[in-house]
Each structure stands twice: as structure tokens, then as C-alpha cells.
Amino acid sequence: MGTGSRDVERMIDLLWRTGQPGTRGPRGSLTVDRIVATAIEIADAEGLGGVSMRKVAERLGVTTMSLYRYVPGKEDLLDLMFEMASGVPDTDAWPDDWRGRLTAYALDSRALLLGRPWMADIPLSGPPMGPNNLTWMEAVLSSLDSTGLPDDDMVGMLMLLTSFVLHDVQQQLSMTRAVPRTGVSYEDWGHIYGRTIAARADPERFPTVARVVASGAFGDEASTADEDFLYGITFVLDGIDSLIKTRNGGA
Amino acid sequence: MGTGSRDVERMIDLLWRTGQPGTRGPRGSLTVDRIVATAIEIADAEGLGGVSMRKVAERLGVTTMSLYRYVPGKEDLLDLMFEMASGVPDTDAWPDDWRGRLTAYALDSRALLLGRPWMADIPLSGPPMGPNNLTWMEAVLSSLDSTGLPDDDMVGMLMLLTSFVLHDVQQQLSMTRAVPRTGVSYEDWGHIYGRTIAARADPERFPTVARVVASGAFGDEASTADEDFLYGITFVLDGIDSLIKTRNGGA
DNA sequence: GACTTGGGTATACACCATACACAGTTTTAG
DNA sequence: CTAAAACTGTGTATGGTGTATACCCAAGTC
Missing domain, CATH: 1.10.10.60 (Homeodomain-like)
Incomplete structure (x- = not known):
């Protein structure tokens, strides 16, 4: 042993x-x-x-x-x-329903990472094992507990949500950090990106990318980072919601 | 300008x-x-x-x-x-339905990262802009195109899927890399993790974590990394599926 | 042939993580 | 009470790192 x-x-x-x-x-x-x-x-x-x-x-x-x-x-x-x-999440301020709680988790953990950007730079070296991080984990899992999802699914959802937040923060950081170097703000990034892609991406070779970029789906209308995040988190939660219904209902 | x-x-x-x-x-x-x-x-x-x-x-x-x-x-x-x-995905080998294609994307990109683990170590410095990465992007977006999702959603799904894959790979790497140092294989990690958590995590303080860990949801039954991944990708796709239905149907 | 542009080199700087041997201090065992 | 053992902090040294600067020279242009 x-x-x-x-x-x-x-x-x-x-x-x-x-x-x-x-x-x-x-x-x-x-x-x-x-x-x-x-x-x-x-x-x-x-x-x-x-x-x-x-x-x-x-x-x-x-x-x-x-x-x-x-x-x-x-x-x-x-x-x-x-x-x-990491500290400990202020779960008292969280709503009662699972959806509200997961949203709060996403927002809080994102705020934490954005407030201390270096945290997102630490290459992760394994699953969370410290007391604080376990507390965060507990907060999410207990929030999911009321959904009736099996344990495996709960863990999966936890990972999905966490990875989404982390990835979002890393993306945003990589862009806002470029600001002092290049003078491009986050809001401008959509434009720059769109223009760049449009200039290089042959519509023959990248028809969908070209169309999507042209449609402004990459934040061309100068959306805020927070707006983008909220938008993104929405359908992660939608996905979870559907899974719950699937598990509880038919299919 | x-x-x-x-x-x-x-x-x-x-x-x-x-x-x-x-x-x-x-x-x-x-x-x-x-x-x-x-x-x-x-x-x-x-x-x-x-x-x-x-x-x-x-x-x-x-x-x-x-x-x-x-x-x-x-x-x-x-x-x-x-x-x-990154090279270019072999989309010819992909199925025709969106679900199959996205699964293929997840599997292929994961295989790519696992085959060249250093890729997952590169701190990402912005959205994909090179021709190869745009090709990957095109492959995903065009696969989603048939779903009738609006462009914004397509981009969101792309990011969700990508972040999930990347995070999964990073997690797996952090564990398999510990093998030579610690002699703990990926399959054993669930045990170790569970035992560790169980030993430290006071069930009063971490009731859900304790229960979930005890239930073996963290791969206690010596699951393969690939099994875990396939399991995880399943409900990401389920989530996408539900979003599609929501967008096309009611609510 | 003068001039400009750019490629490759040599040197140097400031910094990094950490291995190792050692001196000093404290506790414990005999 | 003494000697061994355990432990802390230090000094030194090794073998790296990315990149700024100044330079010489080859290749095109006028």
C-alpha cells in the first residue's frame, strides 16, 4: 500500500x-x-x-x-x-438555484483570475489539491448536487466550466496585454482580427471563416470582454441544462 | 485607418x-x-x-x-x-454529420497535442491567425454550418470545444509527466487523488467533494485517459445539441 | 565606384534555478 | 555532561537563459 x-x-x-x-x-x-x-x-x-x-x-x-x-x-x-x-469563494452571496450559482462561480473565478493575471500564467500541474481550491470545487459540486445529475456528470461539468473560464481569461489576457505594446484595445481586437483574416483568408479556402468574420461574430461591434464572457457562459449553462433534462427525462 | x-x-x-x-x-x-x-x-x-x-x-x-x-x-x-x-486536419476522413465531425475534430486535435506535448505548453498569445490554424478553424465552423446555428453561437461552440480539448490535454499531461518522477500512472491517479482527498478533506467541510471522490467519479475504476476524454466530449456535444434544438425550436 | 542595405558574428550583460559543501545552532541520547 | 544527530542559513559555483550592441562584410543600386 x-x-x-x-x-x-x-x-x-x-x-x-x-x-x-x-x-x-x-x-x-x-x-x-x-x-x-x-x-x-x-x-x-x-x-x-x-x-x-x-x-x-x-x-x-x-x-x-x-x-x-x-x-x-x-x-x-x-x-x-x-x-x-485562490482564497475562498463567497458562496453566501451566491443565488440559490444551480444556474445562478454556476454563473456566480464563473464570474467570481474569472474576476479572481483577471485581478491576479499571473494566476492564469501558472502552468497547471495537476488536479486541485489544496484546501482553498477544494473549497471552490466543493462550491461547484454542491451547487450541481440539486440537479440530480450523477456524480460523473457533475465532475464533467465542473471541468467543462473551469476550462472554459480559464481559457477565456487566458485569451482575454493575451489580448489586453498586447495593448501597451501595440495600442490595440480589447474592443478593437475584433476589428483588427477581422481585418487581418479578411485580408489574408482567401474566401475560397476559408469560406466559413471569412463569412463568420465578416458577419462580426468575433466581436466586431466593439463588444466588451465581459459581454463576450457572459454570452459564452450562457450556452455552457444551456448545455448543462440540456444534459440535466436528458438525464432526468427521456432519450 | x-x-x-x-x-x-x-x-x-x-x-x-x-x-x-x-x-x-x-x-x-x-x-x-x-x-x-x-x-x-x-x-x-x-x-x-x-x-x-x-x-x-x-x-x-x-x-x-x-x-x-x-x-x-x-x-x-x-x-x-x-x-x-499544427499542420492541417484530414477532414476527408471525417464523417458527414456535425456531431461526428466535431468528435473527429476533438479527437484529432487532441491526438495532435498528445503527440507533440510541447504544443500544449506554449502559452497562447492570441487568437489563431496562421494559415494552418485557420484551416482547423474552418473545419470546425463549416461543420457547424449545417446546424443552422447563428454565427455567434458557432464561434462560441468552437471556443468551448477548443478550450475543453486543450484543458483536458494539459491535465492529462501534467499527470503522465509525473509518472517518471513519482511512479504513478495515469490510471492510478484517480486512486491517489481519491485517497489524498479522502485523507485530508473533512467530510464536514467538503461533503460533496468527499462523496463524489468516494463514489469513484474521478476515475477510480482505473479508467483510461481516452475513455475519460470520450466521456467528457460526449456531453459537450450534448450541450451543443441542446443549443441547436433550442435555437431551432422553442424557448 | 560610392553608397546603402542587410546578413552573420562576437562580445557582453543581466539574470536564472539549483547542486554542494560547510558553519552554526539546537535538541536529544547515552 | 558530553557527544551525536538533526536542522538552518550561507557562500560558492555550475551551467544555463534571452537579447542589446557594435561590428565587418557581401550584395545589390545609383
Whole structure:
């Protein structure tokens, strides 16, 4: 039983701040909490690219290498940052019906990611395992519980919704980040994109793309990012709705 | 008209291999194609982390800096790699009905990403703009065209499907990559995850998560990654189906 | 033949993660 | 009470990274 996978165990201990300190040597001057919080400060100020072991250590007044007494490596530090910055959803403010709750989840998690864009830059390294992220997960799953969906479907819906939000945020970030470089705002992107595609995309080769782009479906009418998101989330929920009906009803 | 956004213009030229060489100086010994292809070779062999400007240049027998005569920087090189490695979908092998086609799209693009895992590691830097990626896009949109969905919905569905596939692949990769480190196979992950959650997640605090995990909905019965994916894609398509019915029918 | 344009090179900078050996400190075992 | 063991933080070193700058030279243009 329980062979292998020491790494995972270690990471879990870090995420849950469990794992007794061991009483032999001198008590450390740092804590995982302080390290992670400091890294988050840097990320908030300079983005994920600004986070380096050196800078974190410097800000804490220690050598770079001392961090490695607390954290296995940078990758794990990033995971810890994500967990800590995730915080916990304010489910009290959520509506009661599943649809409203899932919408709230989507909006809240999106707001979280947009407020701390570096979170969306962290390459994901596995399913959520920290307490905060589990709380988010619980919030979604419990919201779905009333729908009568089987557990497998609930998990599927959770993943679908999560991936949609993440992808949406990443797309939006990639565009808004280009603003200072290129002077193109999010609202203009539809135009630019449309014009670019229109200029290059031979209607013979890309008939549908050309038509759709020309129709302005890519936000040509200067839609807001939030509008686009709400629009997108709508039919994710529609899809879930239909699945519920299918599972409960016929077919 | 067309102010700003020189960067985008340059990138488009690179993606489409347009942009005339300028006839004044000596003809270059390299081409964008050769550079990108070489970078892809390295990525195939060593992963995205193995790709460095130095290594690409070395393999081409030139200095590092000469690459910058052809490519603005590493980030753009990565985008070019993605575009080139994307290739073009074999739509002839796709079925005729929209559902079959979208399934084929999901499977094919997933296979592509799993075959070249580094593609999923490239941080996306905007909507698809290269010819190959537009071809993929065209394949999906044209498949949706027969459903009678309005253009906006078609775009939404495209994004939904794409984000689902990408997220699924990233998740699977993060788990299979942990195998050599931890000795935990993908099939075992459900167990590990379940056991871990079960051990930490207080059923008082995470009742639904605890129940769902205990029920084995996270792949506890040693399901294959492909099974999981097919299962997931099913209800994405179900969702699309219901949207189609909604749009065409009542409500 | 002068001039302009552009390709490839060499050098240099600033930075990165982390392996390793070691000194100092604290607790525990004998 | 002493010696071993455990543990922390440091210093140093390794082997990378992307890319700015200045330069020389070949190739076309006038």
C-alpha cells in the first residue's frame, strides 16, 4: 500500500501546512506562508515573470538557497501561490438555484483570475489539491448536487466550466496585454482580427471563416470582454441544462 | 485607418511567410521555415524546455544572434512552431454529420497535442491567425454550418470545444509527466487523488467533494485517459445539441 | 565606384534555478 | 555532561537563459 509518490505527499503537506517541523535543529526563521505571500506580492507587482527565487529571498532578507529549506523548487512555489491566492469563494452571496450559482462561480473565478493575471500564467500541474481550491470545487459540486445529475456528470461539468473560464481569461489576457505594446484595445481586437483574416483568408479556402468574420461574430461591434464572457457562459449553462433534462427525462 | 499594431502585422507576415525579403543586401542563408522546423525538432526530442535560441542556432550552424534577423524573439518563434506543427486536419476522413465531425475534430486535435506535448505548453498569445490554424478553424465552423446555428453561437461552440480539448490535454499531461518522477500512472491517479482527498478533506467541510471522490467519479475504476476524454466530449456535444434544438425550436 | 542595405558574428550583460559543501545552532541520547 | 544527530542559513559555483550592441562584410543600386 501507498508505495511511491513521495513528491505528491510532500506537496500535499505543503499545501495543507501539515507535516510537523521536526524538533531537532534550530527553529527556522521563515515560514512557507511568509515565502508564498512574498512571492505573491512580487507577482502582483511585476507579474509572474518577476517572480524569481532570488527576488523572493531578497525581499525576505535571506539568501536564495534558504528558500529551498522550505519549498522543493520554484514550480512548487508557484502551485502554492496559486492555492493561497485562490482564497475562498463567497458562496453566501451566491443565488440559490444551480444556474445562478454556476454563473456566480464563473464570474467570481474569472474576476479572481483577471485581478491576479499571473494566476492564469501558472502552468497547471495537476488536479486541485489544496484546501482553498477544494473549497471552490466543493462550491461547484454542491451547487450541481440539486440537479440530480450523477456524480460523473457533475465532475464533467465542473471541468467543462473551469476550462472554459480559464481559457477565456487566458485569451482575454493575451489580448489586453498586447495593448501597451501595440495600442490595440480589447474592443478593437475584433476589428483588427477581422481585418487581418479578411485580408489574408482567401474566401475560397476559408469560406466559413471569412463569412463568420465578416458577419462580426468575433466581436466586431466593439463588444466588451465581459459581454463576450457572459454570452459564452450562457450556452455552457444551456448545455448543462440540456444534459440535466436528458438525464432526468427521456432519450 | 490601420494605426498602431506593427507587431501584429509583422507576426502575420511571418505566419503567412509573406513580406518580401528586400533585395538589397546579401541573401540570407536561413529561412523562417528552417528555423522553425529546427526548433520543432528540438522540442520533439527534448520538450519545450529544451528549445533555446542557442540550441536552435547551434543546430543550424550559425550564431545565436543571427536568428534574430528572421524572428523577432523567442515568444514569436514559439507561435510559429505551434502554427507549423499544427499542420492541417484530414477532414476527408471525417464523417458527414456535425456531431461526428466535431468528435473527429476533438479527437484529432487532441491526438495532435498528445503527440507533440510541447504544443500544449506554449502559452497562447492570441487568437489563431496562421494559415494552418485557420484551416482547423474552418473545419470546425463549416461543420457547424449545417446546424443552422447563428454565427455567434458557432464561434462560441468552437471556443468551448477548443478550450475543453486543450484543458483536458494539459491535465492529462501534467499527470503522465509525473509518472517518471513519482511512479504513478495515469490510471492510478484517480486512486491517489481519491485517497489524498479522502485523507485530508473533512467530510464536514467538503461533503460533496468527499462523496463524489468516494463514489469513484474521478476515475477510480482505473479508467483510461481516452475513455475519460470520450466521456467528457460526449456531453459537450450534448450541450451543443441542446443549443441547436433550442435555437431551432422553442424557448 | 560610392553608397546603402542587410546578413552573420562576437562580445557582453543581466539574470536564472539549483547542486554542494560547510558553519552554526539546537535538541536529544547515552 | 558530553557527544551525536538533526536542522538552518550561507557562500560558492555550475551551467544555463534571452537579447542589446557594435561590428565587418557581401550584395545589390545609383
